[in-house]
Amino acid sequence: xxxxxxxxxxxxxxxxxxxxxKQAYRALARKHHPDVAADKAVAEQHFKEINxxxxxxxxxxxxxxxxxxGTTGNGAAGGFGDFGFGxxxxxAGFGDIFDMFFGDARAGAAGERQARRAGPARGSxxxxxxxxxxxxxxxxxxxxxGFNHLAQCETCKGSGAAPNTLIVACDxxxxxxxMRMVRHTPLGQxxxxxxxxxxxxxxxxxxxxxxxxxxRGRREVERKLTVKVPAGIDDGSRIRISGSGEAGIRGGPxxxxxxxxxxxxxxxxxxxxxxxxxxVPMSFPQAALGGTIVVPSLDGDIPLNVHAGTQxxxxxxxxxxxxxxxRGSQRGDHVVTVHVVVPPKSNKRQRELLEEYARAGGxxxxxxxxxxxxxxxxxxxE
Numbered sequence: 186x187x188x189x190x191x192x193x194x195x196x197x198x199x200x201x202x203x204x205x206x207k208q209a210y211r212a213l214a215r216k217h218h219p220d221v222a223a224d225k226a227v228a229e230q231h232f233k234e235i236n237x238x239x240x241x242x243x244x245x246x247x248x249x250x251x252x253x254x255g256t257t258g259n260g261a262a263g264g265f266g267d268f269g270f271g272x273x274x275x276x277a278g279f280g281d282i283f284d285m286f287f288g289d290a291r292a293g294a295a296g297e298r299q300a301r302r303a304g305p306a307r308g309s310x311x312x313x314x315x316x317x318x319x320x321x322x323x324x325x326x327x328x329x330x331g332f333n334h335l336a337q338c339e340t341c342k343g344s345g346a347a348p349n350t351l352i353v354a355c356d357x358x359x360x361x362x363x364m365r366m367v368r369h370t371p372l373g374q375x376x377x378x379x380x381x382x383x384x385x386x387x388x389x390x391x392x393x394x395x396x397x398x399x400x401r402g403r404r405e406v407e408r409k410l411t412v413k414v415p416a417g418i419d420d421g422s423r424i425r426i427s428g429s430g431e432a433g434i435r436g437g438p439x440x441x442x443x444x445x446x447x448x449x450x451x452x453x454x455x456x457x458x459x460x461x462x463x464x465v466p467m468s469f470p471q472a473a474l475g476g477t478i479v480v481p482s483l484d485g486d487i488p489l490n491v492h493a494g495t496q497x498x499x500x501x502x503x504x505x506x507x508x509x510x511x512r513g514s515q516r517g518d519h520v521v522t523v524h525v526v527v528p529p530k531s532n533k534r535q536r537e538l539l540e541e542y543a544r545a546g547g548x549x550x551x552x553x554x555x556x557x558x559x560x561x562x563x564x565x566x567e
Contacts, residue, residue: 191238191251199252203243210239305437308335311430313444317414319451323483323508325416335403337432341395345402350393355384362388403432412444417509420448454483459508459517466526467491482506482519489521497525
C-alpha cells in the first residue's frame with residue numbers, strides 16, 4: 186500500500202475521471218491556499234499534499250504507475266510541493282493555478298487599463314520661452330504672447346465624429362481595445378495582450394470622421410494670451426497658466442502652459458539675487474572734498490553722500506533700493522562702486538591749480554609730464 190492515498194487526499198474515487206480530479210483539485214486548492222487560510226502552517230502542509238496528489242493523478246502515466254506500485258518512482262513530491270515551480274503541475278497545472286488565484290485580478294486590471302485608454306485623457310503641457318528686460322523684472326510687466334496649440338474642435342466638440350453620426354464599438358476587438366493571443370506550453374496557458382491595430386486601443390471606431398479636424402477631435406490654432414510678470418521675478422523662473430496647454434482627448438481636461446522667463450543683460454546694472462550693482466564715476470574734486478552725488482538705480486536717481494577723501498573703488502551699500510521680493514514686501518540692496526575719473530585733458534587754469542595743489546601737499550614737480558603721470562596713476566580707476 187502507498188504511504189499516502191492521493192485519491193483520499195483529493196476526495197475522489199479511484200475510478201474518477203480526469204475532469205473530476207481536476208475539479209476536486211481546484212476546489213481544495215482554493216479552500217486550503219495559505220494566503221486565505223487562518224492557520225497558515227497547517228494550510229501550507231495540506232496544500233502541499235493536495236498538489237502532490239494532483240501532480241500524480243493528473244498525469245496518466247504517473248497515475249498508472251501509482252495505481253500499480255503505490256509510487257511514481259520519483260517520490261511523487263517534487264514541483265510545487267516545496268514551492269519550487271518545477272514540474273509539479275503536470276501539463277496544465279501551472280496555468281490553472283495561476284488563473285485560479287490571479288485570473289480575476291488580471292482581468293480587472295486589464296479592464297481598468299482599457300477604461301483609461303477609451304476614457305478622457307488630459308492634454309499635454311506646453312512651454313513658452315519669454316525674454317524680459319531687467320527693468321521689467323524690477324517693476325513687473327504685462328506681456329502679450331502668441332503660440333500655436335491643439336484646441337478642441339468646435340465642429341465635433343472633441344469627439345472626432347461628424348455631427349449627427351455614431352461612434353461604434355470596434356468589430357475587431359469587440360470594443361475591448363486589446364487583442365489577446367493564447368499560447369499553450371508544457372507549463373500551462375499563457376496569454377499576451379496588445380493594443381488593437383484597428384482602433385488603436387480605443388475600443389471604438391468613428392464611422393464618419395469630422396471633416397474639420399480629420400477625426401482627431403482637435404485642431405491646431407493660434408492663441409493670444411496676456412501674461413502678468415510679477416515684480417522681482419528672477420532669471421529662469423516659470424509662470425504656470427492652468428488650462429492653457431493642449432486640449433484634452435475625448436473630452437479630457439486641457440494641459441497647462443508654462444512660461445519660462447529669461448532676463449536680458451543690462452548695459453548698466455547687474456543683479457545677484459535681490460541685490461543690484463552699479464559702477465558710478467566721480468570727479469577728483471568730489472572724491473577729495475566729499476559731498477552729494479546722484480546714483481542711478483532701477484528705481485530712478487538716488488542721492489548719495491560721500492565723505493571727503495573717498496578713494497576710487499569704494500563700495501557703498503544703499504539699503505532697500507534693490508530688487509523687490511516676489512513673495513513679500515522686502516527689497517534687496519543697491520550696491521554702488523565709485524570710480525574717480527581723471528580728465529584726459531586740462532586747460533591752463535586747471536593745470537595751474539593742480540600744480541599749486543601739488544606744491545601745497547609737498548609733491549615735487551620735476552617736470553610736467555612726470556607729475557601728470559603720477560597723478561593719473563594715483564587716481565586711475567581700478
